[in-house]
Amino acid sequence: MERDVAWKKYDEADLEALEQLAAEYIDFISDNKTERACAAAVVAQAEERGYRPLDEAVRDGRALATGDKVWALAHGKALMLAHIGQKPLAEGLNILGAHIDSPRLDLKQNPLAEANGLAFLDTHYYGGIKPYQWVALPLALHGVVVKTDGTVVEVNVGDDEGDPVFCVTDLLIHLASKQMGKKASEAVEGEDLDILVGNRPLVAAGSDDGDAEKEPVKAFVLKLLAEKYDMTEEDFLSAEIEAVPAGRARDLGFDRSMVIGYGQDDRVCAYTSLAAQLALDDAPEKTAVCVLVDKEEIGSVGATGMASQFFENTMAEIMELVGEGGPLLLRRALAASSMLSSDVSAGFDPAYASVFETKNSAFLGHGLVFNKYTGSRGKSGSNDASAEYVARIRRIMDDAGVSFQTAELGRVDAGGGGTIAYIPAKYGMNVIDSGVAVLSMHAPWEVTSKADIYEAFKGYEAFLKNA
Missing domain, CATH: 3.40.630.10 (Zn peptidases)
Structure with a gap:
């Protein structure tokens, strides 16, 4: 039929x-x-x-x-x-x-880390995904941070005009011969879906903050989070923040007959x-x-x-x-x-x-x-x-x-x-x-x-x- x-x-x-x-x-x-x-x-x-x-x-x-x-x-x-x-x-x-x-990427409870001058947020994927689809993709962060006094702070960054976006990095093709020989399910592992969120170090003249000196990029990210959301690193413990594709759904096709989103x-x-x-x-x-x-x-x-x-x-x-x-x-x-x-x-x-x-x-x-x-x-x-x-x-x-x-x-x-x-x-x-x-x-x-x-x-x- x-x-x-x-x-x-x-x-x-x-x-x-x-x-x-x-x-x-x-x-x-x-x-x-x-x-x-x-x-x-x-x-x-x-x-x-x-x-x-x-x-x-x-x-x-x-x-x-x-x-x-x-x-x-x-x-x-x-x-x-x-x-x-x-x-x-x-x-x-x-x-x-x-x-x-x-399906999406959820931030872990202790997500923020610095490595070699780059700051990342660690994630745990939610639902059935193909991890390789989530690399080199502009991402937005949406969710809430709940502080110990009960205050709920909404997080929404990456979808408004002028917002920055985030991404999971990918391996350049020139060095990927071993990766390309793996099964698709193994090419990108779930534990590697870390979101790149910063590269600029905190420069604080006369500061005696040892953590800021050891991890200055992470420190600068935390400074920005404190200014925008009044949150500390501890507040990630009671946060529910999701990384999702950035951008609006749109018409698809010359005839605009479909929706992609x-x-x-x-x-x-x-x-x-x-x-x-x-x-x-x-x-x-x-x-x-x-x-x-x-x-x-x-x-x-x-x-x-x-x-x-x-x-x-x-x-x-x-x-x-x-x-x-x-x-x-x-x-x-x-x-x-x-x-x-x-x-x-x-x-x-x-x-x-x-x-x-x-x-x-x-x-x-x-x-x-x-x-x-x-x-x-x-x-x-x-x-x-x-x-x-x-x-x-x-x-x-x-x-x-x-x-x-x-x-x-x-x-x-x-x-x-x-x-x-x-x-x-x-x-x-x-x-x-x-x-x-x-x-x-x-x-x-x-x-x-x-x-x-x-x-x-x-x-x-x-x-x-x-x-």
Whole structure:
């Protein structure tokens, strides 16, 4: 079965809406390169559309009713939006779930060092990366420094016009004969992903600072950090600073049909899920939920990952406030729910055709992708959606005129991957993976099609209204 290209069906109104959505998406992923930034931006957008903090309703004992909209935040890195529907929650929810973390380089807790007149920040990579892709690449630093008095200082340098950038150095080709003979996985080792941040020594006339004399470049970096962020070297211990590719996402291609940018896995699905949730003006038939979580790239662990109790606890609070409190009704609501695990899929790349099975691959420009199962080596670690649920999703997409396709993550035994889908499926709810096809997934710069972004938004909106 060959799915037609979505571009062929668009009229001028569609193209205008597509470009508007793409422009807003480019702004979102360019301005929010960390999970903290994404969460804060989502809360700001939600409040503009009438969402209110759930914790205030809980504190005040304020009941929730049909049409009410609330948001909840977990440690500043995961969040959930709920638009209360017309039916009792115990009859089920319609849920969109995506993740807002992306592969990157994290600064270690004791990162700053000087060697031979150069200052470096040591890193530990986060998520699945190819280390050689991160050398000789302009990097920005984003994150927070939390001081012992509780003060939170935001760090954001490398993306504003006029900012300096940083990089991991590479070995010149003239001396790289041994390196070039290594396997790609060994050419650049993770421990060597040190970020170059300075070369100028501190010159302090009459100073008796022995450390400054021994490591003057490091001392000058610390002086600059103290002036800009009022931080000391000790403050790195309680900092979360991420090194990410510097620069804005941009249109790609002569025809401007694609987007190239950092972090599209999975912020392309997070943003379209958010846009679909916020597009619901009237109370939906079933309560609509958008949950955006952290830590998917490292197993959905921790207090902000999907495997935490954040989602379940938040639902328990909401059900209490709508008058459906109690563990049994909560279990009934979760088991009766339907979910789209909104995560990206591997786009077919003709340059690497050997790892794909063509008739079960996702193609850029052919619309929203559904993966009945993911996993690897015999579907290991996968949620596998039922045929009945797939049929229902097909009907919803067809009725809404959404272009969609189905795919697997490459050839059998070629690899594979996973999403958050298997975690909410433990409640007994119907879950299927759906998202946008991506080229160069997990590379510093990833590629998506504007048509697929548009169809994802339309598909997610149709799901929230009709599932």
